Each structure stands twice: as structure tokens, then as C-alpha cells.
Amino acid sequence: MPLVTAKRTGLVDQVIAQIRELVTSGEWPLGEKIPPEAELVAALGVGRNTVREAVRALSHAGLLEVRQGDGTFVRATNEISGAVRKLCGPELRQILEVRRALEVEGARLAARARTEEELRQMSDCLAERDTAVRNRDSEAVITTDTEFHRVLVAASHNPVLISLYDGIREAVTSSVATTFNPEIPPEQHVSHTALLTAVRDGDPRRAAEEAGGFLDELLAQMGTESLSAKPSTPE
Template sequence: MPLVTAKRTGLVDQVIAQMRELVSSGEWPLGDKIPPETELVTALGVGRNTVREAVRALSHAGLLEVRQGDGTFVRATNEISGAVRRLCGSELRRILEVRRALEVEAARLAARACTEADLARLETLLSERAAALRAQDHERVISNDAEFHRELVAASHNPVLASLYEGISEAVLSSVATTFDPAGPPEEHVSHDELLDAVRDGDPRRAAEEAGGFLDELLDRIGPAQE
């Protein structure tokens, strides 16, 4: 394989970083159409394929939206905001159902297998999440919440389960962002403290119940799947 492949990959990453900065800084305003491909090629000094790969990556991340025949528009200013728009209706329900299946078993196993290091990481994430809630830093609340669930699955010390969960990590982040209500008072948000207590106490049954309970509430809230 020619070494140019590695160089090309680096170039795409550089263009992605530049375009992401244009979006996050507001130079490309939310809802506006970005410059056409020909202008981007000239301005960035790269080929069409590089621009197309960068646009494709940022579209997948939720920052851009390609509308066939109309152009490419700024959809969100960051990945978390983009994630909020990705899931809805029956798609959200299916993700929550899969999360429930994996997270309930992970919590049960974590109550038996977690280490002191696992507990320390989980405690830190919940502490940071609570601080973010008080500061109304919604993006940090969402990212800490998603990371807490990922670390809880890792604490099961079941590599197959952890690998399966990692495979849906982007969907998990989207589901957390979609179901988070920034307008709600901090005391109404699920704390996960009781879930962590159950894991710390080595109580598999209670840990599984806590892990499934809040997801059942979310499933009830969004209603039955629409066929």
C-alpha cells in the first residue's frame, strides 16, 4: 500500500477540524448553508474527495446536513447538540430497549465483579455530573451521564458485554441527550446514586433493579412503539 494513504487520512482530519471550528465559532451560523464544494476546494487547497469525506464525517456527527439538490447546511454547533436531533419515536424506544438489556445485566455483574478503582471512577463521574447539573452545564451533564453508563458496563469485567455496549456508544449518547430535559430542576433528574450504592454494596438484584428502573420510566414516558 502506498504511504500516500496515511497522508491523505491526515489531510481529511485537518479539513474536518477546520470545518468544525467554522461551525462552533459561528462563522458558519446555525441553519445557514455552507459554501459550495467548489469554493471549499479552492479555499482549503484540497481535492474534492477530501472535502466530501470531511462533509460526510461532520454529517454523520450531526453538525451538517446534506440536502440533495439544495446544498449542505449547519445542523448543530457541536456533536452533542447534533446527537439530540438523531433519535426520535420508535428509533429512540429501540435504543432504550437495547440499553436496558445490556445495562441491567452489566449492573448485576458489576455488583459482583467491580474493583475499588471501578467504584472510584463511577463516583467521580457522578460527582462531576451533579456539579454540572448545578452549574446548568447541560453538555457536560450529558457527556458525564453517558460515560457513567459506559464505565458501569466496563465494571462488569465481561469483555463481550463491554464490546457490544461500545458498539452502540454513539446511540447511547444520542439517547441520553434526547431524553435529558434541561428545563427540569436538578432534583428531578435521575442521580444514579442508588444504582452506585447497590453496586458498591455487592447486591446484584438491587443493582439490576436500579439499572432497569430509570430506563423503564423513560420507555413509559415516550410511549409504545409506532409501527
């Protein structure tokens, strides 16, 4: 079958770009409902079909979620996060498995490549996290725990790995929020001190084991077979 010239939908592309910018910039916050179709039509100066095509495209990309009878909501702030959410859905187990794959390798590489400034940032995050745990401050725990893992992966200095992890940050935050129980005594909460120590000591194998260990425990608690915490490549 011969190829034919593709039709360019300039207006649709422009509307997609504008809506994507509103989402990624936070102008339309995650989880919030976007303006109704009639309001978008008036504000953008385009037809209803153009708006519908743009919303449909961004819904397929995972950035928006159309709820029949309720409106359209921001589902993710970038396509990678949207894809992860579509693939994993609400399944915490799948999100934890994706986290594990990225964080174990991130920790292994960070043990070799981390800087003193990154070590300081991770140490500060853990200190703030531990204080939040003792105070049963769920919001602060979620924020500092998520930031610790972000800095850990950033310390790998692998731009592809960092980009992938940034793409699932919303899913990471969601998983931290889901697994943190403020009713548990502070001393029973997971500690990342041993992980930070392994990274500080420049021990890739131990860092990988520590990074995978607590996620394995969460997966095991969910009835999931525990994965090997050892890196797949020799040190």
C-alpha cells in the first residue's frame, strides 16, 4: 500500500501544546478538574471538535482523564508519568516494582558517583524525615522521603535513569503516601540510614541491597514473592 501525505492538524497541535504547558507548569494542578469544554472553546477561540481532539490526545497520553458525567481531570504532569499510571493503574505492587528497578540501580551507581554535596542533601532529607516520623507528620514524611530518593537517583549521574525516575515521581510520591502509616511507632518505620551509609562508603553492592531490601519487604507484605536484592552485574 503506497504512503500518502499526512494531514496536518495545526489548530489541534496548538491547543495540545497550550494545554500541555498548563499541565506541566502546574497552572492546572495534578488531580484538579480542568475548565469545561465551552470555556476552553471561548478562551482558545477554536471549535468544539478541535478542543475535543486535543483533550482526547492528551487523555491517550495519560496527562488527562475524562470522567463521564464529571468532567476532565489532570492525571499526570508528563507523558512518562502518564504512561506509568496507565500501565500500573492503581496497583501499588506494580508501582513498587518499577521503583525497585530504578532505585536499586540508582543506588548502585550513586555509591560510585555521588558528590559530597549530594551526600549532604541526602543526609538533610533523612534528618528531616526522621523528625517528621517522630512527629507523625505524614505530609512532611512523604515530601522528605520522596526527595531523598530523588537525590539518591540524581547522584547516579546517569541522565537517562534520572529522566525516567523524574517521569514517575508522582507515582513514587503516591506509593510513599500509601505505605506510610502514622499509627506505627517511630522505631518501627523503615530507616534509610544504612542505605545512605553504603552510598557514603562507596559500596555499590551494599547500596543496591539496601535500596531493594525495604521495597522487597513491602512487596512481601502484599503477598508478592520477594525479589533478589543483589545487582545483576558483578562489581
